[in-house]
Amino acid sequence: MREEESKSRKRQKPDEAIAAAQTNGRPTWSGTISFGLVSIPVNLFPATRDSRIALRTLGPEGEPLKRDFYAPDTGHDLEEAETVRGFETDGKVVTVTEEELERLAPEKSRDINLRVFVARSEISPMYFERAYILTPADKSGKAYRLLAEIMEYSQRVGIATFVMRGKEYLVAILARGGILRAETMRFSDEVRSPSDLDAAFEAVAVARPSTLITLPDGMLLANRTRIVEFTKRSQLPALFPDREFAEAGGLMAYGPSLAANFRGAATYVDKILKGTKPADLPVEQPTKFELVINLKTARALGLTIPQSVLLRADQLIE
Amino acid sequence: MAARAIWKGILRIGSLDVAVKLYAAVEDRNVHFHVVQDRTRSRVRQRMVRESGEEVTRENIRKGYEIEPDTFVVVEDEELERMKPPESRDINATRFVPSDKIGNEWYERPYYLGPDDDDKNYFALVEALHKSDSVGIVRWVMRGKDYVGALSAEDDHLLLIKLRYAEEVLPSQDLAPPSGPALDPKELRMAKELVSALGGKFEPSEFHDDYRERVLHFVKAKAKGKAPTLPIIKERKTGASLDDQLTKSLAALRRGREKRVA
Numbered sequence: 001m002r003e004e005e006s007k008s009r010k011r012q013k014p015d016e017a018i019a020a021a022q023t024n025g026r027p028t029w030s031g032t033i034s035f036g037l038v039s040i041p042v043n044l045f046p047a048t049r050d051s052r053i054a055l056r057t058l059g060p061e062g063e064p065l066k067r068d069f070y071a072p073d074t075g076h077d078l079e080e081a082e083t084v085r086g087f088e089t090d091g092k093v094v095t096v097t098e099e100e101l102e103r104l105a106p107e108k109s110r111d112i113n114l115r116v117f118v119a120r121s122e123i124s125p126m127y128f129e130r131a132y133i134l135t136p137a138d139k140s141g142k143a144y145r146l147l148a149e150i151m152e153y154s155q156r157v158g159i160a161t162f163v164m165r166g167k168e169y170l171v172a173i174l175a176r177g178g179i180l181r182a183e184t185m186r187f188s189d190e191v192r193s194p195s196d197l198d199a200a201f202e203a204v205a206v207a208r209p210s211t212l213i214t215l216p217d218g219m220l221l222a223n224r225t226r227i228v229e230f231t232k233r234s235q236l237p238a239l240f241p242d243r244e245f246a247e248a249g250g251l252m253a254y255g256p257s258l259a260a261n262f263r264g265a266a267t268y269v270d271k272i273l274k275g276t277k278p279a280d281l282p283v284e285q286p287t288k289f290e291l292v293i294n295l296k297t298a299r300a301l302g303l304t305i306p307q308s309v310l311l312r313a314d315q316l317i318e
Numbered sequence: 319m320a321a322r323a324i325w326k327g328i329l330r331i332g333s334l335d336v337a338v339k340l341y342a343a344v345e346d347r348n349v350h351f352h353v354v355q356d357r358t359r360s361r362v363r364q365r366m367v368r369e370s371g372e373e374v375t376r377e378n379i380r381k382g383y384e385i386e387p388d389t390f391v392v393v394e395d396e397e398l399e400r401m402k403p404p405e406s407r408d409i410n411a412t413r414f415v416p417s418d419k420i421g422n423e424w425y426e427r428p429y430y431l432g433p434d435d436d437d438k439n440y441f442a443l444v445e446a447l448h449k450s451d452s453v454g455i456v457r458w459v460m461r462g463k464d465y466v467g468a469l470s471a472e473d474d475h476l477l478l479i480k481l482r483y484a485e486e487v488l489p490s491q492d493l494a495p496p497s498g499p500a501l502d503p504k505e506l507r508m509a510k511e512l513v514s515a516l517g518g519k520f521e522p523s524e525f526h527d528d529y530r531e532r533v534l535h536f537v538k539a540k541a542k543g544k545a546p547t548l549p550i551i552k553e554r555k556t557g558a559s560l561d562d563q564l565t566k567s568l569a570a571l572r573r574g575r576e577k578r579v580a
Binding site for chain 2: 269
């Protein structure tokens with residue numbers, strides 16, 4: 001029954017569906033999408049909407065109130081014409097008009113010029129900010145369908161920057177089911193790196209040590225790629241506590257095997273699942289220690305590892 | 319991490335519990351303006367007033383929902399408080415889906431999850447998620463609000479991206495793509511060639527918010543008393559046929575390539 005219902009539901013053109021869903025058929029932005037010298041006029045509509053319930057501010061008798069601007073010195077009400085946008089810099093307030101902001105918007109504001117086409121899987125969804133649907137405008141149907149077809153077939157996504165409503169956006173143009181979509185994305189400086197280790201790295205560079213030893217720590221392990229990159233850049237011979245560092249290109253690692261520890265943990269869990277009380281289980285010490293040496297990194301640092309150490313190693317990475 | 323954790327919770331996946339800390343992964347870099355009084359350049363203040371202009375002080379303000387034009391149902395603070403979901407530290411995984419099954423429009427806001435004194439389970443989960451190439455759909459309650467999120471592993475850490483609710487996303491099965499006569503094979507071939515010629519890697523750091531930079535530069539110059547001249551916006555013109563545009567684009571790309579070789 002339900003299936004029949006969904007089959008009989010009429011599919012609508014994107015702009016009609018949006019008009020029906022949002023009672024407002026006006027596009028958020030109109031312009032062109034271009035790649036090479038091909039230019040496709042399009043309209044851009046939001047593909048998402050806010051579902052938060054808007055509550056009004058009321059007075060004690062339940063009467064609706066309105067927001068009012070007033071001057072701090074006189075306490076007098078201010079008309080909109082008496083106010084202006086201000087920006088504080090170096091203790092000074094600079095005023096900026098709408099017109100000035102509009103004229104700061106570059107020529108490309110009317111155009112989404114796809115500079116590069118990348119594999120969809122390359123873009124981390126953490127960049128995604130807001131989704132839109134594009135509809136063809138000015139009889140651009142053919143070029144629109146052509147771009148949608150090619151992008152969907154090649155699993156590629158076009159990347160561009162453009163200006164909409166006074167703000168510059170990084171945007172990905174995607175195709176799905178014959179429909180072109182736009183996803184505005186955060187700029188790289190708006191996305192934080194997982195750890196702010198840069199300050200620690202700077203301190204090391206200033207101290208100019210001859211070697212670096214890191215202690216067992218989950219946070220350091222999680223950031224091993226960055227730490228190893230840093231030691232390579234600074235030509236620092238380094239000793240790490242886990243083999244994962246050497247695998248990531250660190251010079252050498254010595255410590256209990258994490259993999260063996262995890263396997264140990266699994267036997268523990270197995271015993272508990274079979275009914276043993278956790279309190280009855282003995283505390284186990286790691287038994288398997290590993291020495292891993294990355295010979296590629298050693299060569300890059302101009303180091304010769306003594307034969308006796310090489311023989312002692314559990315693994316040599318070439 | 320130098321960044322401060324904004325919340326602590328416990329990831330519950332089947333019988334595995336992982337204590338985690340939640341960190342914001344985005345930073346606001348927008349240029350913010352204040353409303354200032356034109357004459358004095360001082361920031362304006364706001365107050366709530368009745369239609370008559372009479373001020374209502376903060377302690378007398380109530381909230382209401384407009385059920386029909388000009389008719390409001392008053393909602394008391396305690397009532398709003400009671401409607402909030404019960405407090406919990408749990409982040410519950412409900413199911414796992416292949417990562418390419420979630421459309422771009424669902425993603426809203428990313429957070430990093432860091433280990434909270436439970437490195438072992440944390441990194442075991444990172445490895446497991448990497449191997450399975452799937453994304454966990456999780457639910458949690460934070461600061462009195464329900465959240466749905468996508469849990470994935472990125473490099474050496476866990477990423478949790480808040481997803482939009484179903485009622486916030488335009489259902490894509492309702493959308494019909496534009497239709498028309500079959501596409502010209504020659505044009506398809508040229509477009510394919512053009513797209514692959516423009517192929518490359520996604521390098522986020524190559525893109526800058528030039529407009530934000532320009533606005534900042536402009537206000538700083540204005541503060542020093544130099545009023546910069548502003549350019550006039552030009553419109554891009556289109557006229558040539560699609561076939562013509564594709565041919566010219568490919569020719570231009572080939573010329574560029576020959577130059578680089580020579």
